[in-house]
Amino acid sequence: MKTNYIATMLLVLLASNAMAQNTKQLxxxxxxxxxxxxxxxxxxxxAKIKETxxxxxxxxxxxxxxVNISGAYLRLAxxxxxxxxxxGGGSSSSGESGSSSGSSSSASSISVNEASxxxxxxxxxxxxxxxxxxxIEAAKYLKKAATLxxxxxxxxxxxxxxxxYSNLYKAKAALEIVxxxxxxxxxxxxxxxxxxxxxxxxxxxxxxxxxxxxxxxLALLDxxxxxxxxxxxxxxMLGLPEQTELVPDxxxxxxSADIKTFEEWENLALQNRKDLEAMNWKVKAASAGVKAAKxxxxxxxxxxxxxxxxxxxGIATITNVINGGVGVKYSPSSLWKTGAKVAQSKARLQEAExxxxxxxxxxxxxxxxxxxxxLSNTKKIDVYAKASEQAAxxxxxxxxxxxxxxxxxxxxxxxxxAQLQAQLNYAFSxxxxxxxxxxxxxxxxxxxxxxxx
Numbered sequence: 391m392k393t394n395y396i397a398t399m400l401l402v403l404l405a406s407n408a409m410a411q412n413t414k415q416l417x418x419x420x421x422x423x424x425x426x427x428x429x430x431x432x433x434x435x436x437a438k439i440k441e442t443x444x445x446x447x448x449x450x451x452x453x454x455x456x457v458n459i460s461g462a463y464l465r466l467a468x469x470x471x472x473x474x475x476x477x478g479g480g481s482s483s484s485g486e487s488g489s490s491s492g493s494s495s496s497a498s499s500i501s502v503n504e505a506s507x508x509x510x511x512x513x514x515x516x517x518x519x520x521x522x523x524x525x526i527e528a529a530k531y532l533k534k535a536a537t538l539x540x541x542x543x544x545x546x547x548x549x550x551x552x553x554x555y556s557n558l559y560k561a562k563a564a565l566e567i568v569x570x571x572x573x574x575x576x577x578x579x580x581x582x583x584x585x586x587x588x589x590x591x592x593x594x595x596x597x598x599x600x601x602x603x604x605x606x607x608l609a610l611l612d613x614x615x616x617x618x619x620x621x622x623x624x625x626x627m628l629g630l631p632e633q634t635e636l637v638p639d640x641x642x643x644x645x646s647a648d649i650k651t652f653e654e655w656e657n658l659a660l661q662n663r664k665d666l667e668a669m670n671w672k673v674k675a676a677s678a679g680v681k682a683a684k685x686x687x688x689x690x691x692x693x694x695x696x697x698x699x700x701x702x703x704g705i706a707t708i709t710n711v712i713n714g715g716v717g718v719k720y721s722p723s724s725l726w727k728t729g730a731k732v733a734q735s736k737a738r739l740q741e742a743e744x745x746x747x748x749x750x751x752x753x754x755x756x757x758x759x760x761x762x763x764x765l766s767n768t769k770k771i772d773v774y775a776k777a778s779e780q781a782a783x784x785x786x787x788x789x790x791x792x793x794x795x796x797x798x799x800x801x802x803x804x805x806x807x808a809q810l811q812a813q814l815n816y817a818f819s820x821x822x823x824x825x826x827x828x829x830x831x832x833x834x835x836x837x838x839x840x841x842x843x
Contacts, residue, residue, distance in 0.1 A: 418642040425551040428629035435540035446529040461508035511696035519685025531675035538668035561620040575603040595799035662835030676739035683735040686728040689720035760830040767823040774816040781812035
């Protein structure tokens with residue numbers, strides 16, 4: 391029996407140690423760093439950059455020579471051979487008919503059942519209607535656009551991490567405040583019970599206090615549930631074990647006293663937004679695509695060279711056939727077929743330009759919304775701070791009055807609820823102000839730079 395008791399105690403201690411090991415102090419900068427390391431969006435952006443880099447290499451490779459080597463060994467059925475040149479020593483005085491007859495006789499005596507050949511050719515493009523050059527330009531622009539999109543995705547990940555960290559802080563703050571309020575409710579119920587037992591208070595007032603305690607206990611259950619879901623979600627985002635209980639840093643939510651005007655924020659956004667800059671590069675890529683499509687109107691010019699060798703046993707052996715020259719290729723059908731390609735490229739260019747203009751308008755609206763939210767949330771801090779002070783003072787006064795029988799238990803309970811709500815509002819307002827400022831930095835394209843500082 392004693393052995394079982396000791397084993398049970400050891401298990402409890404081990405479980406306690408395991409729980410302690412699963413608690414992690416998490417700073418905001420560490421959360422951002424972990425989220426960037428584990429973000430699927432960042433990895434997808436990196437894959438897109440690799441794809442555009444490979445496309446750029448492919449476009450540049452079109453300037454390199456094309457080298458082709460081919461060869462074959464053939465087995466032949468018995469062929470009919472009619473040579474147009476003489477084989478062997480026919481008489482020079484023979485007549486024409488005799489010579490023809492001799493040649494035919496010699497050819498018919500030749501037996502050919504195999505042949506082989508080898509060919510090598512080199513072609514270097516000199517001019518292809520500038521399609522190669524414009525193709526390289528378009529690939530460069532798309533690579534720059536992909537790089538800028540990746541930077542924008544990085545900023546989005548940072549903003550989402552800050553918002554998630556804010557929710558973690560708010561969930562933890564709500565849990566602590568509700569726990570403290572539950573202790574006060576339990577003490578109040580104990581005091582009221584003592585008063586009822588001594589006939590100094592009606593039981594109905596005790597029931598009200600007990601009901602409030604029950605409501606606070608329910609609020610605590612909701613707060614604990616929300617807290618667990620929040621840190622599990624955060625762990626998944628950061629690549630940490632799901633059951634790790636995270637402890638956020640309350641000092642991370644110090645509101646910034648920024649005094650920039652809306653016009654300044656808007657100008658910063660127009661200068662720094664990576665998605666807008668990426669769209670500008672996409673417009674340039676579409677413009678280069680139009681020029682590349684027009685290249686089909688022109689002929690292609692290139693240097694060519696080659697080597698040929700062949701062997702037909704009993705007939706001929708050919709070696710050292712080296713050739714070189716200039717090749718020109720032009721398809722007259724391009725005059726009526728290229729127009730559709732050019733029209734498609736121009737339509738893509740127009741789509742890109744319209745998308746850029748729409749993004750420009752949307753950018754201004756996003757900055758305006760983020761700026762107004764930042765101003766509103768900053769002002770709310772002062773309002774909720776004053777409300778929290780007022781609620782605390784009101785509870786102190788009502789509690790004193792209640793102690794002197796000048797206030798009812800209902801007044802005391804109402805003052806306590808108001809104090810709890812004011813404390814929650816003030817704790818949340820600081821986090822909301824920081825998140826709204828980071829959102830404003832995101833809309834202005836400055837979040838990545840601000841985070842590096």
